[in-house]
Amino acid sequence: MNPRDHDSHLQVRLAQPDDIFDIAGLLRDLAGHGLGWAWRPARIEDAIRDAETDVIVATDPGGALHGVGMMSLGEENGHLQLLAVRADCAGQGIGRRLVEWLEACARAAGMARITLEARESNHDGICFYRHLGYAKVGSVMGYYGGQETAIRLRKVLRSEAMA
Ligand SMILES: CC(C)(COP(=O)(O)OP(=O)(O)OC[C@H]1O[C@@H](n2cnc3c(N)ncnc32)[C@H](O)[C@@H]1OP(=O)(O)O)[C@@H](O)C(=O)NCCC(=O)NCCS
Numbered sequence: 001m002n003p004r005d006h007d008s009h010l011q012v013r014l015a016q017p018d019d020i021f022d023i024a025g026l027l028r029d030l031a032g033h034g035l036g037w038a039w040r041p042a043r044i045e046d047a048i049r050d051a052e053t054d055v056i057v058a059t060d061p062g063g064a065l066h067g068v069g070m071m072s073l074g075e076e077n078g079h080l081q082l083l084a085v086r087a088d089c090a091g092q093g094i095g096r097r098l099v100e101w102l103e104a105c106a107r108a109a110g111m112a113r114i115t116l117e118a119r120e121s122n123h124d125g126i127c128f129y130r131h132l133g134y135a136k137v138g139s140v141m142g143y144y145g146g147q148e149t150a151i152r153l154r155k156v157l158r159s160e161a162m163a
Contacts, residue, residue: 015055022065069098078106080116117150
């Protein structure tokens, strides 16, 4: 079976408060990527309830969570705060679907660009974003708990001249 056939059965939708513990569990399982500890249930709940933040999930027909994405919307900048796909579902197009969903939200909200940070050590994550059209625009020393450098990436949605 083509892995993308699996992806086509997934639904991408806005997260609900009922999803909080599933999201926290998925992120805990990815703790090796530095995600789990920063995203405790209370913080996830705040994000879901925040009108300026889109939290989305990919779920299968049985309701199981396969991925999560989160973006906050500023005046002109969408900040992609979080993206995670269950490790056993990687490489099936779920990450791309989540990013494209959030990009569509950002465009609809009039954002000029999307920025994000990834750990300098997260080579796979950085390559994934570059593949989706994000370009490195800088690095931020000590961004992660004063310890690890972040690589900042950006995708322009519309030219600054029109912004
Ligand atoms: C990074 C992550 C979100 C990718 O999700 P995924 O569902 O495995 O990615 P997809 O299958 O949607 O891949 C989308 C595209 O990116 C490409 N891609 C994925 N990883 C890549 C890599 N390391 N190098 C180059 N291209 C890559 C795929 O080939 C695919 O290309 P295509 O759509 O043109 O065929 C996922 O592996 C993950 O959650 N990692 C742990 C957490 C993390 O690192 N989050 C992001 C950084 S904060």
